[in-house]
Amino acid sequence: MKRFSRGKKLNILVSNDDGIDAPGIEALVRELKKIGTVTVVAPEQQQSAVGHAITMNFPIRVKEYHKNGEFFGYAVAGTPADCVKLAVKALLKKKPDILVSGVNHGSNTAISSIYSGTVSAAAEGTFLGVPSIAVSLTTFRPADFRYAAKFARKLVTLVVRKGLPEGILLNVNVPAVPEKQIKGVLMTRQGKAVWNDQFDARRDPANKEYYWLTGALEEAEKELLFDQPAVRNKYVSVTPIHYDLTDYPMLEAMEGWSIAQLK
Amino acid sequence: MKRFSRGKKLNILVSNDDGIDAPGIEALVRELKKIGTVTVVAPEQQQSAVGHAITMNFPIRVKEYHKNGEFFGYAVAGTPADCVKLAVKALLKKKPDILVSGVNHGSNTAISSIYSGTVSAAAEGTFLGVPSIAVSLTTFRPADFRYAAKFARKLVTLVVRKGLPEGILLNVNVPAVPEKQIKGVLMTRQGKAVWNDQFDARRDPANKEYYWLTGALEEAEKELLFDQPAVRNKYVSVTPIHYDLTDYPMLEAMEGWSIAQLK
Numbered sequence: 001m002k003r004f005s006r007g008k009k010l011n012i013l014v015s016n017d018d019g020i021d022a023p024g025i026e027a028l029v030r031e032l033k034k035i036g037t038v039t040v041v042a043p044e045q046q047q048s049a050v051g052h053a054i055t056m057n058f059p060i061r062v063k064e065y066h067k068n069g070e071f072f073g074y075a076v077a078g079t080p081a082d083c084v085k086l087a088v089k090a091l092l093k094k095k096p097d098i099l100v101s102g103v104n105h106g107s108n109t110a111i112s113s114i115y116s117g118t119v120s121a122a123a124e125g126t127f128l129g130v131p132s133i134a135v136s137l138t139t140f141r142p143a144d145f146r147y148a149a150k151f152a153r154k155l156v157t158l159v160v161r162k163g164l165p166e167g168i169l170l171n172v173n174v175p176a177v178p179e180k181q182i183k184g185v186l187m188t189r190q191g192k193a194v195w196n197d198q199f200d201a202r203r204d205p206a207n208k209e210y211y212w213l214t215g216a217l218e219e220a221e222k223e224l225l226f227d228q229p230a231v232r233n234k235y236v237s238v239t240p241i242h243y244d245l246t247d248y249p250m251l252e253a254m255e256g257w258s259i260a261q262l263k
Numbered sequence: 264m265k266r267f268s269r270g271k272k273l274n275i276l277v278s279n280d281d282g283i284d285a286p287g288i289e290a291l292v293r294e295l296k297k298i299g300t301v302t303v304v305a306p307e308q309q310q311s312a313v314g315h316a317i318t319m320n321f322p323i324r325v326k327e328y329h330k331n332g333e334f335f336g337y338a339v340a341g342t343p344a345d346c347v348k349l350a351v352k353a354l355l356k357k358k359p360d361i362l363v364s365g366v367n368h369g370s371n372t373a374i375s376s377i378y379s380g381t382v383s384a385a386a387e388g389t390f391l392g393v394p395s396i397a398v399s400l401t402t403f404r405p406a407d408f409r410y411a412a413k414f415a416r417k418l419v420t421l422v423v424r425k426g427l428p429e430g431i432l433l434n435v436n437v438p439a440v441p442e443k444q445i446k447g448v449l450m451t452r453q454g455k456a457v458w459n460d461q462f463d464a465r466r467d468p469a470n471k472e473y474y475w476l477t478g479a480l481e482e483a484e485k486e487l488l489f490d491q492p493a494v495r496n497k498y499v500s501v502t503p504i505h506y507d508l509t510d511y512p513m514l515e516a517m518e519g520w521s522i523a524q525l526k
Contacts (some may be wrong), residue, residue: 051315052377060472090462090474112388114315114506124342127374127457154525162520168510172421189509194390199353202322210322238522240513243377245454246432250503257425259501260448262417
């Protein structure tokens, strides 16, 4: 577990999956600059729902990206996981003290955290030994990212004080409501809600069929101890997640399967 | 937990991430046809390391794909997760009894299961309520997929008899050695080995810099109860995995963080 000495200037790496020109990352950078030196390494283009994709079969290009006439960060022609790998292993002179991914435009609760590029950027940070936080604002509509960014800044300060065990990241979802309507902050577990996928089958101008994915998140539970109900009820949700996917109870149950006989 | 009545003809969905023309899926289909009706829905093109990507912002196209003059399956211009969603929600008349993803050309042990398109296809099956198995052969060199395919067939028969609890898939890794050198079959846990990423910085003909990802899996443990050491020691490795990423011990530890005060 990494802790920081008081007064040391924090080196903060920021990434996202909505792209370096997204409003969410701009709000986040503005807040984090109050507490440290911020380096932005983010995808050149929107990368939502890329999951934990990495680019292995193509070269990755990096450009300096300016916003309002000032250097803002590095724009990477790659995925969020690519950005974090590249930042830590090639672009930054030293390993950052902390990584914050976001603020994502859209919820990353329940099963969505599996598909999320925002969460995968934080996961990549975690794999590289950097304490990491993913922050999402739970709406797809035009939104105000300021409260979510401010919350991220306060959480960074807390994480720096408390430390985060290796292999664990914090997945934060902030309700898209005005700050004064936020009811509180809850520690939650990943919900079991899944997408009710539908495919819209259409025909193109040449009469060839194609499919378009639609669907909605089907809520599975109502208790505030899960991420999705927490944000729906206007609480900020903080879920500690890890990437040991082993199902230990099943591992034990399968002792009785005599699997060795399959050889 | 789903069980099957004896004598019922199995409906098996097969997908992969190496693409519908890969030798691994051909070997798998040949074996699975011995025990059921097989439908192949697989990516048109190689999709390794796409993680759990889904296509939301583009239409998805499907083509019938023929091999050796016969209909082999549906080729999808999308990711492995897209294929499975589309198969279950649009192409198949009824939900398949079981999904097998693979045989992947390359290992999906330890941290690689997070990046793996093969595993993500199986995960998508699991999310859709279909008992699912991911099968990988642990080499990137030209290889013989027959033993891995045969093992998959035997495991499917066992899974059909025993049932798989909801939300749990089996991640199988088969050593790339001749069948008679296989030492046995082990139930394992996901290893902690991570990639030691390196970026090769190069210049293109126009003298612009680009990066190419390289690196090797750094082994973290030697005990055969982990997936990576098991396959290195010529055991078939079977790991039950799930997608509740919540870190429950940390959730408890963070009770002491007074996180509510961050509001």
